[in-house]
Amino acid sequence: MKASVQQQQDLLGLGDIDLEISRSKSALGASTNGAAFVELRSRQRDMAADLIAARNALDSVALELTRAEADLELVEQRIAKDLVRLNSTNSAKDAQGIQSELESLQRRKSDLEDAELAILEKKELAQANFDDVLATKNTHDAELSELESSNEAAVLKLRSGLDLLVTKRAQQASKTDVELLALYEKKLARGTAVAKLNINECGACRIGLGATALAEIHAKPADEFVTCPECQALLVR
Numbered sequence: 042m043k044a045s046v047q048q049q050q051d052l053l054g055l056g057d058i059d060l061e062i063s064r065s066k067s068a069l070g071a072s073t074n075g076a077a078f079v080e081l082r083s084r085q086r087d088m089a090a091d092l093i094a095a096r097n098a099l100d101s102v103a104l105e106l107t108r109a110e111a112d113l114e115l116v117e118q119r120i121a122k123d124l125v126r127l128n129s130t131n132s133a134k135d136a137q138g139i140q141s142e143l144e145s146l147q148r149r150k151s152d153l154e155d156a157e158l159a160i161l162e163k164k165e166l167a168q169a170n171f172d173d174v175l176a177t178k179n180t181h182d183a184e185l186s187e188l189e190s191s192n193e194a195a196v197l198k199l200r201s202g203l204d205l206l207v208t209k210r211a212q213q214a215s216k217t218d219v220e221l222l223a224l225y226e227k228k229l230a231r232g233t234a235v236a237k238l239n240i241n242e243c244g245a246c247r248i249g250l251g252a253t254a255l256a257e258i259h260a261k262p263a264d265e266f267v268t269c270p271e272c273q274a275l276l277v278r
């Protein structure tokens with residue numbers, strides 16, 4: 042295809058802008074849906090589940106403690122009643138019966154007190170675990186939100202950069218020959234449309250051209266837009 046050296050240079054400029062646009066778009070995609078975010082958000086969900094589990098464990102041991110305290114209170118009330126009965130009875134036989142009941146109540150009380158102590162220890166552990174999980178989750182949440190806001194700033198910067206590039210591209214495209222632009226767009230849809238010939242290497246496919254192909258290219262007049270025999274990209278000499 043015929044194209045002046047200036048037109049060829051302009052098209053190469055357009056190709057550079059399109060390359061920048063494509064890089065900018067992938068950077069934008071990576072910053073909003075990047076692997077780091079996917080990983081952090083998934084960890085955040087795991088931690089929320091851990092926190093619920095820790096809270097449930099704590100609630101369940103607290104309920105256990107309430108029940109143990111109620112059991113202990115009942116036994117203590119019965120002991121108090123028995124002591125009143127013991128002090129008011131005149132019957133030696135009744136006194137003996139009450140005494141033996143009191144002994145068994147004391148044993149029960151001692152067992153319940155031991156159980157209560159064990160539950161208290163369990164509760165302390167559950168509370169420590171809950172505090173631990175909560176602190177870890179809070180730290181992680183703060184990290185994620187910090188990363189999100191710094192990412193937001195980066196995204197804003199990338200977006201405004203992209204806007205500028207799009208404007209620049211429109212300007213560059215407007216001064217390009219219509220037919221040449223159509224050819225460029227067609228080639229762009231399949232890959233790199235235009236590139237520089239670097240000594241003997243095509244800037245698009247990076248394949249080194251053979252001596253014959255190179256000689257053919259150089260034999261063409263300067264206003265002939267040549268193409269790479271390997272990848273069909275337009276080549277600017």
Ligand SMILES: [Zn+2]
Binds near residue numbers: 247248272274
């Ligand atoms: Zn090529």
